[in-house]
Amino acid sequence: MVFGIRYLSNKEKMAMIERGIHPGVSKSAPKPYLSLKFGLLMxxxxxxxxxxxxxxxxxxxxxxxxxxxxQAVAIYFGFLGIFGGLGLITSFIIEKKAIDNPPLK
Structure with missing residues (x-):
């Protein structure tokens, strides 16, 4: 299994080099609203x-x-889920508005 994972990883890096992409560069895109999301969740x-x-x-x-x-414990977990979800929905709405209406420079 370890050999297979190492083999596929090497194969992927070789394919990236062939396409002219540096394999050490991070693949993840920047996430500008991550702190907003976690803040509203908290x-x-x-x-x-x-x-x-x-x-x-x-x-x-x-x-x-x-x-x-x-029953009290169930109420606590229920409200945590409901209000945590509302925080994430609020974050989504704010992000969507910001993406749809970018600020003018």
């Missing part, structure tokens, strides 16, 4: 935790039984 997760905390405290009150504890 904000969404933080808001989700806050809303989950408020919801659990208002629904279950101070005395939580063992059965209600499992």
């Amino acid at each position: 904000v969404g997760l933080g808001i989700g935790l806050l809303v989950a905390l408020i919801t659990v405290r208002n629904v279950f009150g101070q005395g939580i039984t063992r059965a209600e504890e499992g």
Whole structure:
């Protein structure tokens, strides 16, 4: 298996050299909105935790039984997913607007 991987890697590098591409150059494109995406994801997760905390405290009150504890955990994970997803959707909308309407220089 190691031999096969090394063989294919070498073959790929040789093909790049034949085409005039330097094999040491990174293949990945720049990602200018990566920090925006992660920032909005973290904000969404933080808001989700806050809303989950408020919801659990208002629904279950101070005395939580063992059965209600499992439901509270489900609420936390549910809100984390919902608000994290909303943060990523917001990031997508902002990126799409920026790509569709580039700033004038």
